[in-house]
Amino acid sequence: MILANDAAKLRVPMSQPSIDEDDIAAVLAVLRTPYLSMGPKVREFEQAMAEYIGVAEGVAVNSGTSGLHLCMEAEGIGPGDEVITTPFSFVASANCVLYQGARPVFADIDPVTLNIDPEAVEARITKQTRAIIAVDVFGQPAAVEALVDIARRHSLTLFQDSCEAIGAERNGVRIGSQGRAAVFAFYPNKQMTTGEGGMVVTDDLDYAKVLRSLCNQGRDESGTWMNHIRLGYNYRLDEMSAALGLSQTRRLDQILDRRERVAMRYTERLRHVEGISTPVVAPETTRMSWFVYVVRLDEKVDRTRLIADLEQDGVTSRPYFVPLHLQPLYRQRFGHQPGEYPVTERIAQSTLALPFFTDMTDTQIDYVCTRLQKRIALTRDRSKVAL
Ligand SMILES: Cc1ncc(COP(=O)(O)O)c(C=O)c1O
Structure with a gap:
């Protein structure tokens, strides 16, 4: 198993610039x-x-x-x-x-x-x-x-x-x-x-x-x-x-192609994982410029817990985005309340951005996917098995 010993543990950041x-x-x-x-x-x-x-x-x-x-x-x-x-x-x-x-x-x-x-x-x-x-x-x-x-x-x-x-x-x-x-x-x-x-x-x-x-x-x-x-x-x-x-x-086009490759590998690895939906590219999007790779979590998955668990595995992840109208500044200034923008609010509760960058290796992608799959299985099943 990938975490059988600590030597196998990787640290995968959210992002990393590609500088040649x-x-x-x-x-x-x-x-x-x-x-x-x-x-x-x-x-x-x-x-x-x-x-x-x-x-x-x-x-x-x-x-x-x-x-x-x-x-x-x-x-x-x-x-x-x-x-x-x-x-x-x-x-x-x-x-x-x-x-x-x-x-x-x-x-x-x-x-x-x-x-x-x-x-x-x-x-x-x-x-x-x-x-x-x-x-x-x-x-x-x-x-x-x-x-x-x-x-x-x-x-x-x-x-x-x-x-x-x-x-x-x-x-x-x-x-x-x-x-x-x-x-x-x-x-x-x-x-x-x-x-x-x-x-x-x-x-x-x-x-x-x-x-x-x-x-x-x-x-x-x-x-x-x-x-x-x-x-x-x-x-x-x-x-x-x-x-x-x-x-x-x-070399922007080359950078975008490499990011596309990372995104495709993620999708390939994650599309059948229970509890996760992979990003949708609309038919009108003839070229996606992959900025981040954001999955949607099933509502049974405890996202806060999952982020903390992944952090323990060395994998950084983030809830992208917190709706703007619910930011403290906007609530104070304009009196916005939860419920005003239901689609945004529902989506925002379920999104999780995974590590994503141009030079991400297959080993890094596979590690994130393996850990994510295991941790999701754990948050869904509270009868904890030792990792
Ligand atoms: C949608 C959007 N608008 C504006 C900005 C602001 O860009 P900057 O951080 O360069 O000021 C960002 C940056 O992340 C963004 O994602």
Whole structure:
């Protein structure tokens, strides 16, 4: 048995960046120049990313959150405005609306794709609604055709929080060009990384100019040093991060293929395990950009206990996501209560993210699956057998 002696015990982290010798050389090369910020690498990275997504402009920023914030600011979202988004996401998808003094309004999700349900979005539109933020949760594109249509019919602006979905495709089209702008994120748990970092992409040249100014302290278009034409921020990406991003963009498709392989092995190993449902890839998702591997647990499985048990085996796992409307900040500010978004709440109680990263070995995947299967059998059957 795999834990018959402790020597067989592995420690498998939730995530781990994939860094190769080219990445290291690219960062070192920047350190040998005098340009550690506002040099040529940021522009090269922006152009490479715009080309990869198939849009006119990329604006590099120092995080996905900064990118989302700038999108709201450049759109003029402010007090009195409402922006519709999903409660099943990372907190930045809604916080970017709060930063502007506007109100995030949640719409429930589709139980299969876990993405915002277009019908629920339409039902939440009021006179105050200005925009929709679609999130491509766990790397699966949102139902963007329906959202584009709703936005057009109601004169709303569509944004794509694609922080978890770089390279994903829906109906054969790469995501990131369907709304006013899309935001990608490059924290080290993401498919590709710049350390901290993000990128806003858009086809709207005027909008891109405003984004560029906002992320550079509100300087004018030419970046004149002491000429600030609007209230801006320092959300700039530095040159080392941009060089890493550029190097990673060059092998992004290879990275996504390797992640797909890890996901397929997980699914192969887990699809017949009692108590677990493996992730569903919708028929419209012609390319999944695997960000995390999230299984759903049968309601009889005690998730808290399972996470603690797996931790003892050296396997880290997480409950992804805790619904946004039930976060203490949102409950206090808006008086949200359990029961408001039943699909999100039901799903959120059952999800478990397993260790997942580009360079995960078969041995690591198999170890996680073996431990998971054994631990689930144990949580279901309290007549504990010695491991
Ligand atoms: C859906 C979503 N939006 C926004 C972000 C924010 O990105 P960052 O951590 O780079 O600020 C994340 C990061 O995990 C995310 O998953």
